[in-house]
Amino acid sequence: MNKKVVLIIPYFGKVPDYFNLWLKSAERNSDYTFFIYTDLNFKVDENSNVKIKNISFDELKERIKSLFGNNIKLKSPYKLCDYRPAYGVIFKDDINDFDFWGFCDIDLIFGNLNHFISNEIFENYDKLFYHGHFCLFKNCDKMNYLFMKKYENVCDFKFASHTNYSCHFDENGTVSYAYENEIDIKQYFKWCFYDVPYNSYKFITISSQYEKYAYWNNGNLFMCDADNNKNEIMYIHLQKRKMSNWLDIDEKCNSFYILRDEFLDTKNVNIYDILNFIDINRQNIFDLKTKNKRKKQILDNILSGALIARLKSFKQK
Incomplete structure (x- = not known):
């Protein structure tokens, strides 16, 4: 692969389970670079293509406020999902040498990315995939500032960044609908995961x-x-x-x-x-935990302003 690609991963909280396996699968994709912005002590070899960038959540929050104003909402690290499409601006100084940048989750295991993303695809498309767990953008002003555009009946960045409710702007916002509204933006997608x-x-x-x-x-x-x-x-x-x-x-x-x-x-x-x-017992435990997680998520959504956010979204439509 002749393109330089970086995946940006801010991560705060505790070291996730099976990080060792995520790391193993990421390091096998040596053509890709991974930047993890964190205050955690991840054990990664200095020669790895996975690079640790030391920063606290409060420091990152201040960086984002300096770019988009003090009124933005960023109560917890989970809310960063709504800022992912802006990473090309937020981390601009770190990604100047890369042709593409993107974001991905850590609750996944990679296969061989080169078997699915060819040089030809990089040459012919501006945006690759659209899910929050893996997405790539061409590193240029057109794509780095794409999140600032507004489309009718689509959640925009101003709305997403001014509510504590997680709007999933990385999947449901402006950048996901850009290829329908901008004739000069080409998006590649194939269900290969x-x-x-x-x-x-x-x-x-x-x-x-x-x-x-x-x-x-x-x-x-x-x-x-x-x-x-x-x-x-x-x-x-x-x-x-x-x-x-x-x-x-x-x-x-x-x-x-x-x-x-x-x-x-x-x-x-x-x-x-x-x-x-x-194992029926393990299955029952899994089902119970899933139900409890869902209940907690619904409560957290309500407390963070989900009803107000959805009402405003409904009025927009």
Whole structure:
């Protein structure tokens, strides 16, 4: 790949579970650079393509206020999702040497990005993908300031940045609808990843004879089932799913399975026996936690101004 690409990841709170596996999969994509802005002590080799940028959440908040005014709302790190499309401006000084910049989540495992994003795609498109868990923009003024535009019946940056409610501006705002409104913006999208349903213990919610699982092998990632059906994917998004056994996958491990709520080293494991057995107790615990998380999310949304935000959005339409 002859394009220089950087993924920008502000992260605050606590070191996430299975960061070691996210890191392993990110480092296998050596053509890509990852900037993690954080005040946490991430253990990353200095020669890694994953770079740690030390900054506190309050310092980042002040940087954003200096750009967009003191009245912007940024109560918690989760709200940063509404500022992701502005990262080209917020982190401008750090990304000058890159051809593309973007953002991604840490609750995912990468496959081989080069198998899905070619030089030709970079040459012919301004924006690649549109989900909050992975999205890329050409590093130019047209795309870096795209978030400032306004379209009819679409959430704009001023609205999203002046409410404590998380509007998911990275997916539902101006930049997601730009290709419909701007004739000179070309967006590339292909459904080449797997988005695990957050509310299902199994990896698949539709009626299926076979349970799905993912297989990471030397940087390549596949979705598989017990009938030996296999297809390569760009990444798997686990949507903050609580996973276990991630500490059992050491640095020397070159392959592992991802299924339901755990990671498994492929050594001495019969994946088909595991697929054929579902621990009902673990499934019940998963379902209960999912319901409780959803209740908490609804309450948090209400307290942060969701009803007012949605009412204003309705009036706009």
